[in-house]
Amino acid sequence: MPAALLALAVGAFGIGLTEFVIAGLLTEISTDLAVSIPAAGLLVTAYAISVAVGAPLLTAAGTRVPRKTMLAALMALFIAGNLTSALAPSYGVLMAGRVVAALTHGAFFGIGSVVAASLVAPNRKASAVAMMFTGLTAANVLGVPLGTALGQQLGWRATFWAVTAIGVVALIGIVVLVPARPAEPSGGLRAELRVFRRPQVWLALAITALGFGAVFGTVTYIDPIMTRVAGFGPGAVPWLLVLLGAGLFAGNLIGGRAADRRPMPALHASLAGITLVLTVFTVTAHARIPAALTLLAFGVTGFMLVPAVQTRVMDQAADAPALASAANIAAFNLGNAVAAWLGGAAIDAGLGYTAPTWIGALLAATALLLAAVTGALDRRARASRP
Incomplete structure (x- = not known):
């Protein structure tokens, strides 16, 4: 490199x-x-x-x-x-x-x-x-x-x-x-803004917001999930965050290589993985060792998504990618903020500290559905070419 x-x-x-x-x-x-x-x-x-x-x-x-x-x-x-x-x-x-x-x-x-x-x-x-x-x-x-x-x-x-x-x-x-x-020579701001007329760009941004909302909406409440549900002491939290971070690091690199080979399957696989792991987490969160192992898997699947969605946005705005790419980072943060609010509201409503995990699973499943739609649009566009 x-x-x-x-x-x-x-x-x-x-x-x-x-x-x-x-x-x-x-x-x-x-x-x-x-x-x-x-x-x-x-x-x-x-x-x-x-x-x-x-x-x-x-x-x-x-x-x-x-x-x-x-x-x-x-x-x-x-x-x-x-x-x-x-x-x-x-x-x-x-x-x-x-x-x-x-x-x-x-x-x-x-x-x-x-x-x-x-x-x-x-x-x-x-x-x-x-x-x-x-x-x-x-x-x-x-x-x-x-x-x-x-x-x-x-x-x-x-x-x-x-x-x-x-x-x-x-x-x-x-x-x-x-x-x-x-x-x-992109044509300046007007050319950058034109890419937002494309449905595929908006679909990619929505996938980012939902997919990463699923990830960081859960990460926000990892402390109470691992202490009040799984039974870890407060002193274990920094080490659990290191475990999560190791998963994020590995997932990012794995996701990059997978997206280089087959971009859309890599996107589908990462979103399916997040959905599955968060669904499992609602059960494994009640025991320490299974919760820790699921946390590691969550980190891996969560950050496999990063290179896939970032390159997807750049590909769909290939003639003017800078503004669309930056908008994708904004979508990351918007999704994080909304999902964290949803998780907090669910906890305040008495749904328990594992509520962010099943909310995250629903968000990721919705993102997976949108990924299937964007893939179908890709195939239709290829079929219509002479």
Whole structure:
């Protein structure tokens, strides 16, 4: 794989870390800045909203900018946001830093996916996208536990200083390793927007939102599922998250290779796997060893979906992929937010802590149905060609 993919993966690692590590630092932030835990929790909500807003806006703003230049600019903005967070004297300034950093998230992954795919032969583009996303999975496996520990020992600001340093390394890597190419002759923003007239693009975005809603809607409630249902002690949760992260890491790489060989079967297989595993999880969650093994399988099937859906969107918007790719990242976050809300509402309604698993199974099954529809449309289009 080209060395430029390493720079993109480092950037993905930093972005993934700044998104997820905040959950482990809410108590420290709440105490230091004299705000409530729910107020500190809004730092997570604001980040997700900013991702959904920033992904299409910043990508659209850079349609005529060379992609290397745009990636470097996004990483510089990411550094500025996290530096602001590290220096924040108040809750409001910290919130501003989080919003600025989040604005770069979707555009970086969207444009970065297109750049990653362009660095390799067409039959390896899904693996290239998966390689970039290994930074995101590594952030979950290693970055979040280490970042949380750093913030607990040296103060939450130390974590943001570390993320800022990672951003600097990624920026240097992008400048040095990513090849400089002129802006793509895509016709600018109008051409990028035209791809949204295609039903297949919207179907792919819906599959992403539903499929990843199934995944992260369940991940949001892994702690109570594994402690209050499976019977693990609180001290086991970090190790269970490492187990989940190992599954995510493996699934991402497996999914990339599978999508390179047979894209649509890989998409169907990942969604079917998520549906099956979450259905099983509703039963195995009641015993520790079966729950842990199912958690690992859930991680594998969950992130097998990433390269399949990301390359699917880029394929359906091949003549203007950057904005569609960024919109797909927004769909990830929209699905995550809605599914997490559904899971919480079900728990509040007294349906139990395993409710997110069967809700996730229903979401994944719906995504699988849409994948069957999009596959049928593909076959009809091929049959109608002369």
